[in-house]
Amino acid sequence: MAGILVLARMEGGSVARSGFELLGAARSLAEPFGERVTAALLGKETSAYLKTLFVQGADLVAEASHPSLGTYAPEAYLSALEQICRSLDPSMILLSADSIGRELAPRLAHRLEAGIVAEVIDVAVTDGIPHLISPAYGGKAMSVFTPKGYPLVVTLKPRAFKPLRADESKHGEVVEIDLDLPPHLLQVKVVEQVKEEAAGVKLEDAKIVIGGGRGLGGPEGFQVLEQLAKLLKGAVGASRAATDAGWVPTSWQIGQTGKTVGPDLYIAVGISGATQHIAGVSGAKTIVAINTDAEAPIFKIAQLGIVGDYKKIVPRLIGKCKELLGR
Structure with a gap:
């Protein structure tokens, strides 16, 4: 070389x-x-x-x-x-x-x-x-x-x-x-540059990312994740299964064929942990997994795992965060 x-x-x-x-x-x-x-x-x-x-x-x-x-x-x-x-x-x-x-x-x-x-x-x-x-x-x-x-x-x-x-x-x-x-x-001339105004924190820059997968069961599950992300000043991402299903925009996709994130905290909700998704979150400092399947691969890389229904766990998590934040 x-x-x-x-x-x-x-x-x-x-x-x-x-x-x-x-x-x-x-x-x-x-x-x-x-x-x-x-x-x-x-x-x-x-x-x-x-x-x-x-x-x-x-x-x-x-x-x-x-x-x-x-x-x-x-x-x-x-x-x-x-x-x-x-x-x-x-x-x-x-x-x-x-x-x-x-x-x-x-x-x-x-x-x-x-x-x-x-x-x-x-x-x-x-x-x-x-x-x-x-x-x-x-x-x-x-x-x-x-x-x-x-x-x-x-x-x-x-x-x-x-x-x-x-x-x-x-x-x-x-x-x-x-x-x-x-x-x-200079065959191409830049006439104007308009910066996209995205609501909230950009997924790639967020210190806290909440990821949702097939286990959410539908697009309504992401509304709950957005509440938690807003509370924590984080961003919401998704697995490829969720974006392929049309539940959320493809711009939310995390993984080898989507975006790569490296937050301080990544909370994976209803995500089994396919290889291509795990590669997209390998830079996360701490990973918390919430899934009904105790054998899901995501638990192998998570520092904290919770086996259970996100519909019961995430609302309680939101409530506790509000309590600690004085909201």
């Missing part, structure tokens, strides 16, 4: 969290080989944010500041990434599997004549060989990819990897990349 490069981009006046997640994964892959991790920081004015990337795990920062990169423009970003890769020649290029990464990754791989692995949820190095793990068949199986050649473009599922603990003493090298981005690359 010849080093790993991650895409870090500006978002809302700061470095997007996805860049820090990528740095955490990159360090896991690079350290066994003694290779360096490079962060490519794309944006209009980036110099004030270089230190942040070193603190979060970068050995080198490729500063690619350009007026054309102030807002996301596909052709400009793609050209900038290609120029950085050709200049630094990394073995692996990591991007987040968000809407931007999914658009850029296959096109970048084509330009670099590179392989590509998408939607990776875990990485490991065994006997000097990198392993990239990605869900397959709708999350019912896991694919393990081992590179046969480089370069390789990889997209990592958001929230599947945690940022490293910040090390304020860390420093590194900055390389300024002189980009050639002619005007014709």
